[in-house]
Amino acid sequence: MMLVEYGRPLVMRERSPPVPRAGEIRVRIGACGVCRTDLHVVDGELPKVPLPLVPGHEIVGLIEEIGSGVTRLELGQRVGIPWLGHTCQQCAYCLSGRENLCDRPLFTGYTRDGGYATHAVADARYAFALPDGKPDPSLAPLLCAGLIGWRSLRMAGDAKCLGLYGFGAAAHIVAQVAKWEGRRIFAFTRGGDTDSQTFALRLGAEWAGASDQEPPEPLDAAIVYAPVGTLVPQALKAVRKGGRVVCAGIHMSNIPSFPYRLLWEERQVVSVANLTRDDGEGFFRLVPQMGIETKVSTYPLAEANRALADLRQGRVLGAAVLSM
Numbered sequence: 001m002m003l004v005e006y007g008r009p010l011v012m013r014e015r016s017p018p019v020p021r022a023g024e025i026r027v028r029i030g031a032c033g034v035c036r037t038d039l040h041v042v043d044g045e046l047p048k049v050p051l052p053l054v055p056g057h058e059i060v061g062l063i064e065e066i067g068s069g070v071t072r073l074e075l076g077q078r079v080g081i082p083w084l085g086h087t088c089q090q091c092a093y094c095l096s097g098r099e100n101l102c103d104r105p106l107f108t109g110y111t112r113d114g115g116y117a118t119h120a121v122a123d124a125r126y127a128f129a130l131p132d133g134k135p136d137p138s139l140a141p142l143l144c145a146g147l148i149g150w151r152s153l154r155m156a157g158d159a160k161c162l163g164l165y166g167f168g169a170a171a172h173i174v175a176q177v178a179k180w181e182g183r184r185i186f187a188f189t190r191g192g193d194t195d196s197q198t199f200a201l202r203l204g205a206e207w208a209g210a211s212d213q214e215p216p217e218p219l220d221a222a223i224v225y226a227p228v229g230t231l232v233p234q235a236l237k238a239v240r241k242g243g244r245v246v247c248a249g250i251h252m253s254n255i256p257s258f259p260y261r262l263l264w265e266e267r268q269v270v271s272v273a274n275l276t277r278d279d280g281e282g283f284f285r286l287v288p289q290m291g292i293e294t295k296v297s298t299y300p301l302a303e304a305n306r307a308l309a310d311l312r313q314g315r316v317l318g319a320a321v322l323s324m
């Protein structure tokens, strides 16, 4: 399913399976998650890249061909291919352990073809071996919602009382991880979205309310997943002195101006960009222990446009996933 024009529906095209070059693998895709970033890509809200393009960066598949020089993965192995598709390993960021900020990266489903397809080619060094025992669609959301969620949770430090703004694919995973780590969860959703609030409470949040409501006690940190700039001052209002607001999305509507007193007393606003392979390895090592249950709505590949529309309209509880 290809993006051939920004702002237009994806179109199905047939082409021969891509051939992996040296250092690459080709996977037969079992499932690919549908992420909010895909909406920003197809809407042209991120810096525009040449089209056509296959979106999708939460790929789960089996390796069916291996290019020369790949030693850490083998044929038939199940792997996940995330957003971070390649880094240069030469810039100051790569050399200082911050490859998520690489000056010359490639991103799956954005600057290289992604997983809204039956096959994908990837740089083998950036693919993750996946744990056994779960079907492909239930693992797909871990590749971005889980990984970026994981990184944003690390950015929240040791916050005990944690606010999550926007209770979608990422938050529903992070809530489970945070519970497992012994944190207390406060979930904020669009006003009147009682389905998401009930869902959050079922996943262990001790409070759920509308995003303009005050939590019952000050938060140590808040993570903003919804791409809505007005949530930043609201979250600042909800965190205590020295608290931190982590913006976890790749794109957000403008943040309105707000009184300095909301930032005063050493409150911080930070953003999270991409992931590193270390994040991924740390996360997937713990996945079997954490007992994460993803809630997914699956769609056939040909209905990728319907999946994107449902995500856009807020009709997806948990994560949307294309199942091939």
Ligand SMILES: [Zn+2]
Residues within 6 Å of the ligand: 087, 088, 089, 090, 091, 092, 093, 094, 095, 099, 101, 102, 103, 104, 105
């Ligand atoms: Zn680099």
Ligand SMILES: [Zn+2]
Residues within 6 Å of the ligand: 035, 036, 037, 038, 057, 083, 144, 145
């Ligand atoms: Zn994503």
